[in-house]
Amino acid sequence: MTPASIRPDLSSASQIEHFVDRFYARLLHDPQLAPIFLEVAQIDLNTHLPLIKSYWCKLLLGQQGYQRHTMNIHRALHTARALEQADFERWLDAFVATVDEHYEGSQAERAKRIARLIAANMQKGLARQLSSPRVSP
Numbered sequence: 001m002t003p004a005s006i007r008p009d010l011s012s013a014s015q016i017e018h019f020v021d022r023f024y025a026r027l028l029h030d031p032q033l034a035p036i037f038l039e040v041a042q043i044d045l046n047t048h049l050p051l052i053k054s055y056w057c058k059l060l061l062g063q064q065g066y067q068r069h070t071m072n073i074h075r076a077l078h079t080a081r082a083l084e085q086a087d088f089e090r091w092l093d094a095f096v097a098t099v100d101e102h103y104e105g106s107q108a109e110r111a112k113r114i115a116r117l118i119a120a121n122m123q124k125g126l127a128r129q130l131s132s133p134r135v136s137p
Contacts, residue, residue: 009105013057019111020053023098032090040081059114060107070118071125078126088119 008015024045027033037043054066077083095115099108 007102007104007108010056010060010099010103010107010111011105013053013061013063015103016056016060017053019098019103020049020056022102023095024049024052026094026098027091030090030094033087033094036077036081036083036087041077056111060111071122074122074126083123083126085123088123092116092119 010016010019027037051066051068054063055068055070057063058066074083092115096112099112103111
């Protein structure tokens with residue numbers, strides 16, 4: 001018998017989809033991050049959320065639906081509005097808080113590890129973009 005207080009793990013597509021909805025609800029109400037998503041990137045939630053859900057299902061469940069190159073997408077965003085360390089920290093804090101409030105288990109812990117790697121790799125990749133010499137046509 002398991003206690004009623006046990007939270008679900010991120011071990012199914014349904015749980016991952018609920019997580020993404022909760023996470024984006026948090027992001028889109030964050031005074032620092034919401035403008036990046038809504039004003040700079042001008043995301044259409046009806047298009048964006050299914051892609052993000054597919055992305056996390058690929059990362060956590062091995063599903064092969066997501067085929068986009070996330071670094072290129074963020075490079076374009078970074079060109080429009082420089083993404084700073086504070087933005088990555090805030091994104092990661094929101095991610096971890098959302099997981100910790102609603103989920104627990106090995107997949108939830110794995111999701112947090114992956115998010116930390118994503119944030120670090122994205123930040124490093126975008127920093128290289130700024131330091132790379134620009135080639136004139």
